[in-house]
Amino acid sequence: MKRNHAISLLGLLLALAVPGSAAGGAYEDILVAAREGRTETVIDLVQRGLDPNTSDAMGTTILMMAAGNGNEQLLEFLLRNNANLLKQNRYGDTALAMAALNGHRSIVERLVESGAQIDSPGWNALHYAVFSGHAEIVRYLIAKGAKLDTRAPNRHTALMLAARNGHRTVVKILLDAGADPNMGDLEGNTAIGIALKAGNHEIAGFLRTSATGR
Numbered sequence: 001m002k003r004n005h006a007i008s009l010l011g012l013l014l015a016l017a018v019p020g021s022a023a024g025g026a027y028e029d030i031l032v033a034a035r036e037g038r039t040e041t042v043i044d045l046v047q048r049g050l051d052p053n054t055s056d057a058m059g060t061t062i063l064m065m066a067a068g069n070g071n072e073q074l075l076e077f078l079l080r081n082n083a084n085l086l087k088q089n090r091y092g093d094t095a096l097a098m099a100a101l102n103g104h105r106s107i108v109e110r111l112v113e114s115g116a117q118i119d120s121p122g123w124n125a126l127h128y129a130v131f132s133g134h135a136e137i138v139r140y141l142i143a144k145g146a147k148l149d150t151r152a153p154n155r156h157t158a159l160m161l162a163a164r165n166g167h168r169t170v171v172k173i174l175l176d177a178g179a180d181p182n183m184g185d186l187e188g189n190t191a192i193g194i195a196l197k198a199g200n201h202e203i204a205g206f207l208r209t210s211a212t213g214r
Contacts, residue, residue, distance in 0.1 A: 059090045
């Protein structure tokens with residue numbers, strides 16, 4: 001029978017074989033260890049009974065921390081132990097989005113292969129990869145079917161984010177894939193206007209040529 005990881009407090013205490021006052025300490029220990037990349041500590045605590053979906057006050061799970069830190073060993077262990085890769089924290093971040101933001105391509109690929117949702121609500125993996133200028137991850141996500149013109153919570157598309165942050169290579173990747181340069185944000189600014197406001201005049205000129213060519 002598959003083990004239920006959502007164990008009760010009593011079950012947790014028995015698994016850890018520590019007094020009740022130490023349960024909170026174990027919870028803090030696993031979060032700190034995950035943030036700091038102390039893989040063996042996290043593995044030990046999960047094997048002793050802590051939930052592989054343990055999260056901090058913001059809902060950031062230890063899987064999200066492993067993905068964001070590029071910790072492949074811990075990520076693999078957590079996936080084998082039924083960590084939920086679809087969970088979102090209070091900001092809407094997923095493990096996939098965090099890996100994309102920080103440029104961890106191998107983890108991005110592993111999560112997608114494992115069933116991670118590419119077009120999750122909110123700030124998705126493509127938005128984050130574009131924001132940080134990780135061109136190869138952008139290419140990979142597009143090849144896997146990422147929707148090009150989905151709006152982030154601030155109403156910016158991936159193309160707008162790339163234009164604002166000055167990522168010319170990413171701008172070209174998005175345009176070549178079919179991103180719409182004529183879409184506007186809440187104030188009606190297209191990617192061209194956003195690039196100009198950010199001082200990215202070369203990108204604005206490139207976008208203008210692309211927009212008029214459609």
